[in-house]
Amino acid sequence: xxxxxxxxxxxxxxxxxxxxxxxxxxxxxRQLPSNLDEAVRYALLGPGKRARPRLALAWxxxxxxxxxxxxxxxxxxxxxxxxxxxxxxxxxxDNDDLRRGRATTHIRFGxxxxxxxxxxxxxxxxxxxxxxxEPDRVVRELxxxxxxxxxxxxxxxxxxxxxxxxxxxxxxxxxRRVHRGKTGALIRASCRIGAICAGVADDSAELRAATxxxxxxxxxxxxxxxxxxxxxxxxxxxxATGKDREAGKLTYPGVVGIEPARDEVRRLKEQAxxxxxxxxxxxxxxxxxxxxxxxxTR
Amino acid sequence: xxxxxxxxxxxxxxxxxxxxxxxxxxxxxRQLPSNLDEAVRYALLGPGKRARPRLALAWxxxxxxxxxxxxxxxxxxxxxxxxxxxxxxxxxxDNDDLRRGRATTHIRFGxxxxxxxxxxxxxxxxxxxxxxxEPDRVVRELxxxxxxxxxxxxxxxxxxxxxxxxxxxxxxxxxRRVHRGKTGALIRASCRIGAICAGVADDSAELRAATxxxxxxxxxxxxxxxxxxxxxxxxxxxxATGKDREAGKLTYPGVVGIEPARDEVRRLKEQAxxxxxxxxxxxxxxxxxxxxxxxxTR
Numbered sequence: 001x002x003x004x005x006x007x008x009x010x011x012x013x014x015x016x017x018x019x020x021x022x023x024x025x026x027x028x029x030r031q032l033p034s035n036l037d038e039a040v041r042y043a044l045l046g047p048g049k050r051a052r053p054r055l056a057l058a059w060x061x062x063x064x065x066x067x068x069x070x071x072x073x074x075x076x077x078x079x080x081x082x083x084x085x086x087x088x089x090x091x092x093x094d095n096d097d098l099r100r101g102r103a104t105t106h107i108r109f110g111x112x113x114x115x116x117x118x119x120x121x122x123x124x125x126x127x128x129x130x131x132x133x134e135p136d137r138v139v140r141e142l143x144x145x146x147x148x149x150x151x152x153x154x155x156x157x158x159x160x161x162x163x164x165x166x167x168x169x170x171x172x173x174x175x176r177r178v179h180r181g182k183t184g185a186l187i188r189a190s191c192r193i194g195a196i197c198a199g200v201a202d203d204s205a206e207l208r209a210a211t212x213x214x215x216x217x218x219x220x221x222x223x224x225x226x227x228x229x230x231x232x233x234x235x236x237x238x239x240a241t242g243k244d245r246e247a248g249k250l251t252y253p254g255v256v257g258i259e260p261a262r263d264e265v266r267r268l269k270e271q272a273x274x275x276x277x278x279x280x281x282x283x284x285x286x287x288x289x290x291x292x293x294x295x296x297t298r
Numbered sequence: 299x300x301x302x303x304x305x306x307x308x309x310x311x312x313x314x315x316x317x318x319x320x321x322x323x324x325x326x327x328r329q330l331p332s333n334l335d336e337a338v339r340y341a342l343l344g345p346g347k348r349a350r351p352r353l354a355l356a357w358x359x360x361x362x363x364x365x366x367x368x369x370x371x372x373x374x375x376x377x378x379x380x381x382x383x384x385x386x387x388x389x390x391x392d393n394d395d396l397r398r399g400r401a402t403t404h405i406r407f408g409x410x411x412x413x414x415x416x417x418x419x420x421x422x423x424x425x426x427x428x429x430x431x432e433p434d435r436v437v438r439e440l441x442x443x444x445x446x447x448x449x450x451x452x453x454x455x456x457x458x459x460x461x462x463x464x465x466x467x468x469x470x471x472x473x474r475r476v477h478r479g480k481t482g483a484l485i486r487a488s489c490r491i492g493a494i495c496a497g498v499a500d501d502s503a504e505l506r507a508a509t510x511x512x513x514x515x516x517x518x519x520x521x522x523x524x525x526x527x528x529x530x531x532x533x534x535x536x537x538a539t540g541k542d543r544e545a546g547k548l549t550y551p552g553v554v555g556i557e558p559a560r561d562e563v564r565r566l567k568e569q570a571x572x573x574x575x576x577x578x579x580x581x582x583x584x585x586x587x588x589x590x591x592x593x594x595t596r
Contacts, residue, residue: 030445033464036452087417090390092409111390112455115413119385120448122417126424126441136434143424147328150418154334157410166331 011285012054019053019078020045022071026128032120039109039117040124044082047100051289052077052190058289059194059210062282065133070197072131073138077190079125080146084153084186086118093157122146134196141196145189152181156249175250176219184218209275213286216272221293223265226251230258269294309583310352317351317376318343320369324426330418337407337415338422342380345398349587350375350488356587357492357508360580363431368495370429371436375488377423378444382451382484384416391455420444432494439494443487450479454547473548474517482516507573511584514570519591521563524549528556567592 023044027037053074060070089096089104090111097107106114125146129138155166156178166174191214192207200206230253253261272290276283321342325335351372358368387394387402388409395405404412423444427436453464454476464472489512490505498504528551551559570588574581 032445033449033452035456036449083417087413090413092388092413113452115385115388115390116448116452116456119381119416119420120445122420123441123444123448126437127445130434130438130441135437136428139424139433139437140428143421143428146421147330147418147425150414150421151331151334154331154411154414158333158408158414 011288012049015054015057016050018057018067018071019050019074023075023078023128026072026075026124026131030124030127035109035113036117036120039105039113040120042108043086043105043114043117043121044079046102050074050078052081052186055187055190055214055286055289056194056197058285059191060198062276062279062286063195063198063200063206064282065194065198069133069199070194072128073134073142073193073197074190076125076129076132076138076142077145077186077193079121079128080142080149080189081186083118083121083125084149086114086121088153090114090118093153132193132197133199137196137202138193141189141192145185148181148185150181152178152183152185156182171250171255175252175255178250179219179222179252180215183222184215187218187221188214190214206279209279212275213272213290216268216275217290217293220265220268220272220290223252223261223268224293226253227258227261227265230254265294309586310347313352313355314348316355316365316369317348317372321373321376321426324370324373324422324429328422328425333407333411334415334418337403337411338418340406341384341403341412341415341419342377344400348372348376350379350484353485353488353512353584353587354492354495356583357489358496360574360577360584361493361496361498361504362580363492363496367431367497368492370426371432371440371491371495372488374423374427374430374436374440375443375484375491377419377426378440378447378487379484381416381419381423382447384412384419386451388412388416391451430491430495431497435494435500436491439487439490443483446479446483448479450476450481450483454480469548469553473550473553476548477517477520477550478513481520482513485516485519486512488512504577507577510573511570511588514566514573515588515591518563518566518570518588521550521559521566522591524551525556525559525563528552563592 024041027041031037032040053071056070056074056077057067060067085099086105088094089099090106096104098104102108104114105117109117125142126139129135129142132138155174159167169177188211191210195207195210198206229251252264256264269290273287276286322339325339325342329335330338351369354368354372354375355365358365383397384403386392387397388404394402396402400406402412403415407415423440424437427433427440430436453472457465467475486509489508493505493508496504527549550562554562567588571585574584
């Protein structure tokens, strides 16, 4: 069974290399001022799983498309993701010094450059998106998701200030809406962009399957994150409250309890796998991704 | 001659109203979280000339297109412009408290919201751009111009740090490159988007005329700005050095001298008007805009 277990990693490594090569080639051609170029590459090509482009490529392959069709779209999604991390880490928002064991972009290059490099990453995402096989529809997905992500960040960081209906909403509804924005929107865009680059129509069953799969794993990903936060805190701090919850943020286990949150992960995993049922054998890598994301609860 | 002088203003007012109505209708439909929506509208719909959408609409009209074709593209350019102002005003960059007599967005709504509202304005620009008659080519123009503008801001604010060839370049070349990025790229996109929305081809003489016109008035606009800065400082401070020059920034009159800079304005104005010669009578509003921009030297 060793090959079964190493294959997905090999696949993930290969995709990571292909995505990074696509992004580097684009930046080589783009010829930004060298200090901006350096900051953009630092933020974009550092350690990381490239989970979103991997979803795009896996969906494109599952529906019969080639990597050449989907790579620029996957790269575009990774650029939007990198932009959001650079800006979220800034002192005005999360004020983080470290990300994945390295200095954050503003610690390394200064706040002004981090602000502008984040801006450039968003703008460049729309440039590279135009290089894929379905530029118009990919730009649509990318722009919508990017706005939704920013709106989710506003709801999460700045809460419902000045937004009466939001402040009065049910905590679970608020939590779902934040998750749908902050992480869900870009995961949805990744899967849909992959499917679109394979050539499926907007009203096709395949695009609906990609959307359903994305919405299930997107929420699952976030609940797993919340659960890990609870468990790590319990281990390190010696009590059963997470640091997000301490920081006054709503978390899934905080609102519904730990066991119901675990049940929800199982339910969402089944829902994601069910959405793949009608699509044939090429969806195996998508099942693997779904499994990898859910198994982090243990 | 009174009607000759009031007509352009009436035209400008009418365009301003149409652009703002288009942007407001888009934001009404987009349904952002209400606190984000408020900050976005504050940054986008406050006082201002809407000079860039006016160029887009004037070019579209001049080449036989309708305002319905070009309004979303003009609105998109205005959103990119508004995004750049919000981020440029932030403490990490220019740290400005006031713009056009009002508190800047971060003074009014806080730094976190200004950062996110700026991000949202860029993302929304790509959403509204898709509503015009040539979405794919308009997105191309918009994305390229947006990246060029950010690159120009990097060169202007952060200079050539880490960029040896840049630091050693001729001051006039550096100045032209900053201007081409910071103001020129978006003015070029405005004119080209207007022409594209009228339906002209990428390799047409009309699109080349729009590009030539834009490049001439874009540089002219910036030199006039530099000259005004010199003259106002001379008036207020009582000496012939501008505040930009005092701040260590390169300015056109600072590099070539005041009279040669005025000569350059005249030369660029003639160049802009020459680019309109083959296009017929509907270019009168473009001539007016060119005149208005150049006459600010007096």
